[in-house]
Amino acid sequence: MRTAAQRIAKYNARMLSTLLDPTLAAVNAQAVTNYNLYVQDFYPKQVQMRTILDSFSMPTPMIAGFEAFFGELYHVSKVATGDILTAAAAVLVTKWSDTAHLGAGNASVLKAVALGVFGITVP
Numbered sequence: 174m175r176t177a178a179q180r181i182a183k184y185n186a187r188m189l190s191t192l193l194d195p196t197l198a199a200v201n202a203q204a205v206t207n208y209n210l211y212v213q214d215f216y217p218k219q220v221q222m223r224t225i226l227d228s229f230s231m232p233t234p235m236i237a238g239f240e241a242f243f244g245e246l247y248h249v250s251k252v253a254t255g256d257i258l259t260a261a262a263a264v265l266v267t268k269w270s271d272t273a274h275l276g277a278g279n280a281s282v283l284k285a286v287a288l289g290v291f292g293i294t295v296p
Contacts, residue, residue, distance in 0.1 A: 215247060221290045229282050242269040242283060243290075250291050262293045 222243050226236060242265060249261045266287065270280035287293040 218247065218290050219243065222286050225286050225289045226282070229285070231282065235279075238269065239282070239286065243286060245269075246287060246291060246293075250293070259293055259295065262287050262291075262295050266295050 219240075222239065223236075226239055231239070245265050246262060249258060249265065253261055266280055266283045269283055284295045287295050
């Protein structure tokens with residue numbers, strides 16, 4: 174069995190290995206690429222959502238709740254299509270329109286965001 178000092182020395186040697194550095198560099202480069210692609214897709218949609226909220230004269234303190242709804246809807250739009258996407262969007266509209274800090278009267282705004290940004294017609 175190795176002593177604590179031997180284990181520490183082996184770990185330190187492994188972390189300084191030149192074989193590990195290219196792997197970390199490759200993973201880091203891929204993470205940066207993925208994040209850049211995500212931002213290029215997400216940001217324009219977020220701007221569209223803000224434009225819709227402005228057209229409804231939405232008070233600034235309420236925008237955080239709509240951002241949370243938007244984030245969930247964005248995720249659903251990436252993992253579902255067709256009727257499943259529409260059903261999931263309807264569930265999110267119901268969830269967020271019942272949220273106290275958004276107020277029960279904002280289902281129409283949530284539906285407008287779903288339609289205007291993602292092209293989802295929520296019944």
